[in-house]
Every structure is written in C-alpha cells, then in structure tokens.
Amino acid sequence: MTLLSGDASMTTTHPAPDPAVQERPPDDVAAARPRFRPGRWLLGAVLLVVGAQLATFLVGNERFEWDVVGEYLFHPTVLQGLGMSVMLTVIAMVVGSALGVVLAAGQLSDFGPVRWASTLYVGVFRGIPPLVQLIFWYNLAFLVPDVSIGIPFGPTFASWSANEVITPLTAALIGLTLHEAAYMAEIVRAGILAVDPGQRDAARAMGFNGRQAFFKVVLPQAMRVIIPPTGSQFISLLKGTSLVSVIAMSDLLHSVQVIYNRTYDVIPMLVVACIWYLTVVTVLSLGQKRLERHFGRGHDRTATVAGGRRRPRLGLAGARA
Amino acid sequence: MTAPGSGPARPVLSVRGLRKVFGDHVALDGVDLDVHEGEVVVVLGPSGSGKSTLVRCVHQLESVDGGAAYLDGELLGYEQHRGHLRPLPEARVARQRRRMGMVFQQFNLFPHWTVLRNITEAAVKVHGQRPEEARRRAVELLERTGLADKHQAHPKQLSGGQQQRVAIARAVATDPRIMLFDEPTSALDPELVDEVLSVVRDLARTGMTMVVVTHEMDFAREVADRCVFMDRGRVVEVGTPQEVFEAPRSPRLQAFLTRFAQRQQRADAAAPAV
Numbered sequence: 353m354t355l356l357s358g359d360a361s362m363t364t365t366h367p368a369p370d371p372a373v374q375e376r377p378p379d380d381v382a383a384a385r386p387r388f389r390p391g392r393w394l395l396g397a398v399l400l401v402v403g404a405q406l407a408t409f410l411v412g413n414e415r416f417e418w419d420v421v422g423e424y425l426f427h428p429t430v431l432q433g434l435g436m437s438v439m440l441t442v443i444a445m446v447v448g449s450a451l452g453v454v455l456a457a458g459q460l461s462d463f464g465p466v467r468w469a470s471t472l473y474v475g476v477f478r479g480i481p482p483l484v485q486l487i488f489w490y491n492l493a494f495l496v497p498d499v500s501i502g503i504p505f506g507p508t509f510a511s512w513s514a515n516e517v518i519t520p521l522t523a524a525l526i527g528l529t530l531h532e533a534a535y536m537a538e539i540v541r542a543g544i545l546a547v548d549p550g551q552r553d554a555a556r557a558m559g560f561n562g563r564q565a566f567f568k569v570v571l572p573q574a575m576r577v578i579i580p581p582t583g584s585q586f587i588s589l590l591k592g593t594s595l596v597s598v599i600a601m602s603d604l605l606h607s608v609q610v611i612y613n614r615t616y617d618v619i620p621m622l623v624v625a626c627i628w629y630l631t632v633v634t635v636l637s638l639g640q641k642r643l644e645r646h647f648g649r650g651h652d653r654t655a656t657v658a659g660g661r662r663r664p665r666l667g668l669a670g671a672r673a
Numbered sequence: 674m675t676a677p678g679s680g681p682a683r684p685v686l687s688v689r690g691l692r693k694v695f696g697d698h699v700a701l702d703g704v705d706l707d708v709h710e711g712e713v714v715v716v717l718g719p720s721g722s723g724k725s726t727l728v729r730c731v732h733q734l735e736s737v738d739g740g741a742a743y744l745d746g747e748l749l750g751y752e753q754h755r756g757h758l759r760p761l762p763e764a765r766v767a768r769q770r771r772r773m774g775m776v777f778q779q780f781n782l783f784p785h786w787t788v789l790r791n792i793t794e795a796a797v798k799v800h801g802q803r804p805e806e807a808r809r810r811a812v813e814l815l816e817r818t819g820l821a822d823k824h825q826a827h828p829k830q831l832s833g834g835q836q837q838r839v840a841i842a843r844a845v846a847t848d849p850r851i852m853l854f855d856e857p858t859s860a861l862d863p864e865l866v867d868e869v870l871s872v873v874r875d876l877a878r879t880g881m882t883m884v885v886v887t888h889e890m891d892f893a894r895e896v897a898d899r900c901v902f903m904d905r906g907r908v909v910e911v912g913t914p915q916e917v918f919e920a921p922r923s924p925r926l927q928a929f930l931t932r933f934a935q936r937q938q939r940a941d942a943a944a945p946a947v
C-alpha cells in the first residue's frame with residue numbers, strides 16, 4: 353500500500369478500493385432493509401396492553417350503562433343543549449375574534465390613549481375567571497338598574513330595565529364574548545408581530561394605505577401564526593360554555609344535568625355530554641387543519657403541491673428520527 | 674426653504690438639507706441631492722453611512738426630522754397650512770408614494786400571493802388599472818425579465834435572483850416617476866447578482882429615472898450618470914463615475930475605494946484560475 357508513503361498528492365486521492373468490496377455489487381441505499389428496534393416493539397406492546405385494559409373497563413363495567421347512553425344520545429333535550437352550546441361558542445368566537453382584532457390593532461397603535469385602553473381591557477378581562485365574569489354580568493341589574501342609550505352626560509333616547517335586558521342568554525353571550533375578545537387580542541397581536549416588518553414597508557411602498565396594508569398583507573400572513581392557538585381557543589370556549597349552566601342557561605351540560613337529576617343516571621348522562629363535546633371538538637380540529645393549509649400557502653417551497661407531508665405508517669422499524 | 678426651481682430643467686427628485694435622527698444617532702446630516710429626468714444616480718458609501726435611510730426617508734417609509742424632499746417640485750409628506758408646515762394625512766402620503774417605486778435588499782415580495790398577483794394587486798387596487806390590462810402588463814414585464822413561466826409560482830419557490838426580478842417588475846408595473854433601489858443585489862449569492870443587475874441596466878436604458886444604492890462598483894461605473902458618495906450621514910462627493918472612481922478628491926472616498934480595490938484583489942486571488 354502506498355497510503356503511508358507520505359506522498360502529499362496521495363492523501364487527497366482515494367485509496368485503492370479493497371478487493372473484497374469490489375467483489376460485492378455496488379452500494380445502493382434503495383435496497384437497504386430497516387433496522388430492528390426492540391425498544392419500539394416493547395413500547396408498542398405496553399401501549400397495546402393499556403389499550404386493551406381501557407377497552408375492557410369501558411365495555412365491561414356495567415355502571416356505564418351504555419344502553420342508557422344510547423337511549424339519551426339523541427334525546428331532544430340533549431340536542432337542544434348541544435345546539436345552545438354550539439351557538440354560544442360560534443357567536444362568542446366570531447364577535448370575540450372581531451373585537452380581538454380591533455383590540456390587537458389598538459395595542460399596537462402609536463396613539464397612546466388607544467394603546468393604554470386596549471391594554472387595560474385585555475389585562476382586566478383576561479385576568480378575571482370567566483365563571484366570575486358570567487355571574488357578574490348575570491347580576492348586572494344590582495349595579496345598574498337601567499340600561500340606556502343617549503349622549504354621555506346628556507339626554508337619553510331610550511332606556512330599559514337591566515333586569516329585562518340581562519337574561520341568562522345575554523349574560524352568557526356578553527360574558528363569553530368579552531372574555532374571548534381579550535384572549536383573541538393577545539393571539540392576534542402575537543400574529544401581527546410575527547410578520548416581517550419588511551412586509552409592511554413593501555405594502556406601503558406599493559401605495560397601499562394603512563387599512564389595505566393591514567388587511568391585504570399583514571393579517572393574511574399573521575393568520576398562519578394566529579390559527580393554531582385560535583383553534584385551541586375555540587375548543588376551550590366550547591368547553592367553557594359548560595360554565596353557563598351556573599346561571600341556568602340550558603347548554604349541553606345543563607340539559608344532561610336536568611335529565612340525571614330526574615333519573616339519577618349520572619355517569620351515563622355525563623358520557624353522553626362527553627361524546628358530544630368530543631364530536632364537536634373533532635369537527636373543529638378538522639376545520640382548523642384545512643384553514644392552516646389555506647393560510648400556510650406560499651410559506652414553504654412545496655406548499656402549492658396538493659396533499660400533505662408523507663407520514664410514516666407504523667414506524668416500528670426504520671431510521672432514527 | 675423654497676421649492677426647487679421649476680421650468681424644463683426641474684429635477685424629478687430633489688432633496689434639501691435632509692436630516693434624520695435615531696435616538697442620539699444622526700443618520701442623515703443635511704443631505705442635498707437632485708435627480709433629473711432619465712438620470713441614474715448611484716449612491717455609494719460605507720456601511721452605516723445612511724444610504725438606506727436616505728431612500729427610506731425619500732419614500733416616506735421613515736419620518737424625517739429636518740429638511741425636505743420634493744418629487745416633481747411637490748413637497749413630500751408635508752403641506753403648507755396657514756404659514757406652517759404640517760404632516761399630510763396618511764392617505765395623501767400613500768398617494769405620493771405611488772409615484773415612486775422601491776426595491777428592497779430583502780425583496781419583500783408578498784409570500785401569500787402568486788408572482789402574478791404580487792405584480793398586479795397594487796396596479797389594480799391602488800392605481801385603478803383594469804385587471805386584464807394589469808395582467809397583460811405583468812406578463813409582459815415577466816417576459817422581459819426572463820420569468821415568463823413563473824406567473825403562478827409563489828415567491829418562496831423562486832431563487833433569490835428570481836424573487837428580486839419579480840420585485841423589480843412589481844415596482845415598475847405601477848409606472849413610477851422614479852425608482853429607488855436599496856442594495857438590490859446584497860442579499861444574493863454572487864452568481865445571481867448579474868441576472869438582477871442586467872434587469873436594472875435594461876431599465877436604465879429605457880430612460881427610467883433611478884436612484885441605486887449599491888456596492889457593485891463595476892455596475893456603478895457602467896450605468897451611473899452620476900455617483901454620490903456618502904459617509905456619516907453626509908454627501909461627501911458627487912460626480913461622474915470617472916470623476917469619482919478615477920479622481921477622488923476627498924480622503925474618505927479615496928480610503929473607501931482603496932478598501933474596495935483590496936477586497937477585489939483578495940477575491941480575485943482566491944478565485945481559482947480558469
């Protein structure tokens with residue numbers, strides 16, 4: 353071998369191939385076989401056992417009374433409650449998001465008073481537990497007996513008794529919406545700050561005015577960052593509607609409570625509620641995935657190619673991730 | 674301060690005593706500059722000398738702390754009101770910006786839109802061109818910049834050089850009176866610089882009035898009608914490329930050119946001989 357000869361020119365060239373290697377067919381990683389990974393097999397087995405136990409518990413334990421669950425799953429009272437919960441969620445989410453965008457813009461404003469007011473709002477409404485806010489709004493009549501429209505410190509045009517205006521429904525809507533707006537304001541603000549400042553420069557350089565630059569250029573790009581936490585927010589809001597049962601709103605939880613107070617089928621009725629909550633959450637998550645794809649467009653080099661990433665199937669064997 | 678002279682020789686862009694301060698750092702310290710119809714002015718200067726700040730202030734992307742800038746004799750960003758100057762409302766500033774095209778170092782294409790929409794959106798929504806007209810124009814511009822097959826691509830799918838060519842097309846599509854380039858090739862890999870410079874060169878040949886901030890000395894020499902050398906927020910020297918490159922008067926410009934020549938030599942030495 354000339355490898356050790358010390359000839360400088362030799363160190364940069366490849367050593368002569370080992371004759372043993374030469375006899376084998378040329379290497380091609382396409383023909384490689386996956387590696388055996390015992391750890392994954394073990395973990396898989398553990399999960400399988402746990403899963404099987406859980407399944408026997410769910411099916412075998414007769415206290416679940418699956419026949420009662422089936423009986424009440426589509427009961428009109430339950431469905432009405434479900435409808436109410438979904439309606440509260442959608443309204444609070446839509447109005448809350450719109451308000452949140454305004455508040456986020458306010459927090460980023462260069463006009464001090466607007467910035468302070470928005471920040472104060474977010475601080476207060478994010479800081480007080482939603483349950484407290486709901487009860488507070490429900491009891492608004494104690495604080496302000498009359499609600500009126502007019503010129504501040506001037507004449508009033510119309511006036512209602514707060515007791516008439518504040519029904520459980522309006523209290524629930526106001527409470528959930530205002531609370532939601534504070535959270536959405538923070539989410540939207542983070543999204544806006546995540547957009548490259550050069551984008552706003554370019555938008556203004558193209559002659560777009562402030563509103564156009566915000567709605568055409570900044571917000572669509574912020575959406576990419578805004579949507580995932582908004583999805584979680586939507587879900588926690590749906591679950592949060594169960595709070596309104598304390599002010600006698602007939603939401604999903606309240607309606608199953610009404611039934612089990614009569615029949616004492618507490619566990620099966622709660623299972624009914626769980627099934628519906630999980631169903632709606634699953635639908636929402638699927639919607640979120642679609643939105644994420646929509647707003648993610650143009651952000652990575654393959655985004656316009658239809659379909660998602662290829663995911664590994666089982667992954668018991670294979671390369672380390 | 675009076676508006677610069679009118680008449681046939683009135684400059685397209687005129688900058689008078691422009692000042693810009695960041696905190697206690699003076700970025701522009703009384704800059705004067707005239708750019709005439711069809712003229713290509715190249716701005717040179719060391720890093721931090723205020724070149725970007727100058728074009729950003731002219732384009733009203735940055736507020737100005739003193740002096741004034743005029744586009745076709747019209748004061749930018751401010752108006753006379755009862756014997757005082759007062760800032761223009763945002764909508765009128767936007768209208769003034771529309772008469773200038775800007776190309777950024779980082780391209781700043783809108784990543785959520787296709788190449789075509791990047792070019793047509795402002796033309797349609799801001800300049801009121803008819804959509805089919807804007808589209809036709811955009812396709813023509815893309816062809817001229819060698820990107821005819823990229824209409825439907827998203828910016829991130831393009832190379833840096835291609836993105837910058839789209840950004841130039843986007844700025845040109847709205848028929849600006851003047852184009853401002855802020856180091857259009859500084860973010861590019863060396864082998865992509867030429868394709869962008871050739872688009873800028875073609876644009877200069879069409880008679881477009883331009884201000885180009887660049888570190889590409891050969892390009893400056895070739896394309897510039899006038900070179901401006903800035904240092905520490907001031908214009909130190911102005912002249913034809915011959916005057917600036919071959920007979921620099923100020924020691925600072927001499928030092929700047931020497932540094933560049935040395936760097937060039939090192940680069941040549943490092944490059945493999947072909």
Ligand SMILES: Nc1ncnc2c1ncn2[C@@H]1O[C@H](COP(=O)(O)OP(=O)(O)OP(=O)(O)O)[C@@H](O)[C@H]1O
Nearest residue numbers: 695698700718719720721722723724725726727856
């Ligand atoms: N937004 C800002 N805030 C504070 N200082 C700034 C800001 N923008 C620029 N400066 C300062 O102003 C000075 C001029 O900056 P400018 O970007 O105009 O330089 P330049 O000539 O374009 O340099 P380069 O060749 O590196 O791009 C620099 O000292 C810089 O630090």
Ligand SMILES: [Mg+2]
Nearest residue numbers: 724725726856
């Ligand atoms: Mg710069």
